[in-house]
Amino acid sequence: MKPMTMTQKILAAHAGLPYVEAGQLIEAELDLALANDITAPVAIKELQKIDGRVKHKDKVALVMDHFTPNKDIKSACQVKCTREFARQEEIEHFFDVGNMGIEHALLPEQGLVGAGDCVIGADSHTCTYGALGAFSTGVGSTDLAAAMATGKAWFKVPAAIRFELNGALPHYVTGKDLILHIIGLIGVDGALYKSMEFTGDGVKSLSIDDRFTVCNMAIEAGAKNGIFPVDETALAYMKNRFHREIKIYEPDPDAEYERTVTIDLSKLKPTVAFPHLPENTRTEWEEIAIQQVVIGSCTNGRISDLRQAAEILKSKKVKDGVRCIVIPATQEVYLQALKEGLLEIFIRAGAIVSTPTCGPCLGGHMGILADGERCVSTTNRNFLGRMGHITSEIYLASPYTAAASAVTGKLTTAEVLQ
Amino acid sequence: MNVKGKAHIFGDNVDTDVIIPARYLNTSDEKELAAHCMEDADASFVKSVEKGDIIVAKDNFGCGSSREHAPIAIRACGVSLVIANTFARIFYRNAINIGLPILECPEAVAGIRAGDVVSCDLSEGTITNETTGKTYRAQPFPPFIQAIISAGGLMNSLKK
Numbered sequence: 357m358k359p360m361t362m363t364q365k366i367l368a369a370h371a372g373l374p375y376v377e378a379g380q381l382i383e384a385e386l387d388l389a390l391a392n393d394i395t396a397p398v399a400i401k402e403l404q405k406i407d408g409r410v411k412h413k414d415k416v417a418l419v420m421d422h423f424t425p426n427k428d429i430k431s432a433c434q435v436k437c438t439r440e441f442a443r444q445e446e447i448e449h450f451f452d453v454g455n456m457g458i459e460h461a462l463l464p465e466q467g468l469v470g471a472g473d474c475v476i477g478a479d480s481h482t483c484t485y486g487a488l489g490a491f492s493t494g495v496g497s498t499d500l501a502a503a504m505a506t507g508k509a510w511f512k513v514p515a516a517i518r519f520e521l522n523g524a525l526p527h528y529v530t531g532k533d534l535i536l537h538i539i540g541l542i543g544v545d546g547a548l549y550k551s552m553e554f555t556g557d558g559v560k561s562l563s564i565d566d567r568f569t570v571c572n573m574a575i576e577a578g579a580k581n582g583i584f585p586v587d588e589t590a591l592a593y594m595k596n597r598f599h600r601e602i603k604i605y606e607p608d609p610d611a612e613y614e615r616t617v618t619i620d621l622s623k624l625k626p627t628v629a630f631p632h633l634p635e636n637t638r639t640e641w642e643e644i645a646i647q648q649v650v651i652g653s654c655t656n657g658r659i660s661d662l663r664q665a666a667e668i669l670k671s672k673k674v675k676d677g678v679r680c681i682v683i684p685a686t687q688e689v690y691l692q693a694l695k696e697g698l699l700e701i702f703i704r705a706g707a708i709v710s711t712p713t714c715g716p717c718l719g720g721h722m723g724i725l726a727d728g729e730r731c732v733s734t735t736n737r738n739f740l741g742r743m744g745h746i747t748s749e750i751y752l753a754s755p756y757t758a759a760a761s762a763v764t765g766k767l768t769t770a771e772v773l774q
Numbered sequence: 775m776n777v778k779g780k781a782h783i784f785g786d787n788v789d790t791d792v793i794i795p796a797r798y799l800n801t802s803d804e805k806e807l808a809a810h811c812m813e814d815a816d817a818s819f820v821k822s823v824e825k826g827d828i829i830v831a832k833d834n835f836g837c838g839s840s841r842e843h844a845p846i847a848i849r850a851c852g853v854s855l856v857i858a859n860t861f862a863r864i865f866y867r868n869a870i871n872i873g874l875p876i877l878e879c880p881e882a883v884a885g886i887r888a889g890d891v892v893s894c895d896l897s898e899g900t901i902t903n904e905t906t907g908k909t910y911r912a913q914p915f916p917p918f919i920q921a922i923i924s925a926g927g928l929m930n931s932l933k934k
């Protein structure tokens with residue numbers, strides 16, 4: 357039998373095949389299919405076109421996170437349509453205001469995805485769950501509609517690039533800096549159609565939240581998925597959350613990779629992606645004055661991200677003229693931050709704390725940029741016009757860098773500030 | 775299936791946020807989406823695009839979000855084909871699944887200028903620049919994908 361990568365093994369198992377190889381077209385059984393308040397309405401329309409019904413009511417998750425709490429009448433109507441559909445089809449995992457969070461932080465937290473799973477989501481950042489050793493990838497609404505009807509999806513088996521991580525990250529350098537560094541290295545289409553498989557003894561030094569951040573942005577290198585090995589850190593996270601059987605797949609020792617990129621974590625620096633592409637990464641810059649900071653999103657809205665931001669903002673003030681918006685990714689993160697006193701640190705510093713929502717990340721609401729404004733953001737995309745006016749600019753950074761920039765009013769790393 | 779129209783040229787990494795900005799995603803109405811197609815890349819595009827026209831772009835077309843609204847908007851504003859060097863993978867799937875023809879053909883991309891009249895035989899993958907008289911050959915789809923397209927998209931292929 358031919359050797360396989362970790363991703364290929366998961367796909368083979370879900371396609372009921374002894375082995376698969378890169379380029380092969382397969383149909384795989386899904387453990388979960390996800391849609392949000394933007395993509396679900398389109399999927400529902402498609403499903404209704406063929407008078408389809410949801411096949412597995414426990415394997416669909418609908419999360420109302422992008423324009424919720426609803427920002428206008430149109431988005432309210434979209435959520436209403438999805439809510440009614442969820443009720444009618446008796447969807448078990450429907451998340452609305454009150455229990456919702458940003459989908460890619462919420463699903464792992466709620467134990468709906470875990471090691472060995474095969475998951476699709478009508479949202480490009482569905483690749484996040486690779487942090488737990490799952491194969492997960494973003495698709496469109498029609499794929500999602502087909503998945504709801506059949507419980508399956510078609511895939512082209514991807515080739516893979518291996519990222520061999522060594523050493524450990526220095527203080528103030530995070531998973532966000534690592535993934536930005538990688539995207540800067542290989543480009544926004546550097547892993548187009550491929551898997552990014554992370555390995556090496558440096559993996560153990562990365563927290564689970566770091567790994568979520570890294571896998572979250574695999575799509576920003578064009579990848580189909582990003583995936584980490586399942587080690588004690590991943591198992592510890594899934595314990596008491598994930599109640600299905602944990603299936604651990606390891607790549608064959610002689611699995612084929614298109615190339616191997618070796619990264620010494622200890623050499624990395626705080627990294628920022630300049631407008632208007634995530635590959636425009638820099639570690640040095642001249643003075644860049646900013647007007648807004650966003651700390652949140654499916655990339656960096658988890659508890660460790662808020663802890664890092666709070667570490668910087670403690671007993672400091674957000675610079676006059678800067679709007680600092682903190683968005684815990686889920687209700688659980690919100691509550692934890694409340695218990696730990698982080699919310700008080702943010703509010704005393706002059707930041708605001710919002711209910712979980714995607715909000716400004718996609719230019720939805722809760723912090724849209726005016727013409728010419730600059731924002732340091734812990735989100736994942738700095739495309740032209742992504743967060744507002746097409747002359748506005750987004751600088752993608754870690755929570756440390758974002759918080760430090762809020763204090764100085766210009767793009768600043770935490771190291772410089774301390 | 776044959777298509778023909780004039781070419782509109784775009785560069786590298788045309789992302790889904792410029793194809794259809796998120797501020798318009800509070801609807802899935804095709805006409806409304808079409809009215810804002812490519813707005814942040816070229817605000818004059820929707821005014822000049824005519825039925826049958828062809829989009830020609832460089833690398834990684836459609837990168838970014840999984841919004842199917844992007845290929846839907848392109849199709850709804852009359853575009854009959856997108857030719858690019860490469861497509862981002864979710865966009866690629868979405869276009870196939872909704873029945874928007876797309877072809878990867880760097881030679882054609884290099885040989886087509888804005889306003890050239892281009893025709894294409896989709897089943898053969900042959901692209902002809904009628905303005906210059908040059909013909910290019912793109913890789914036709916694998917049979918599995920052709921089956922989805924000939925059924926008129928993924929949902930129709932399930933119906934049968």
Ligand code: SF4
Pocket residue numbers: 422458459460479481653654655713714717718735736
């Ligand atoms: S936080 Fe941003 S990137 Fe993440 S799911 Fe929401 S809109 Fe998409």
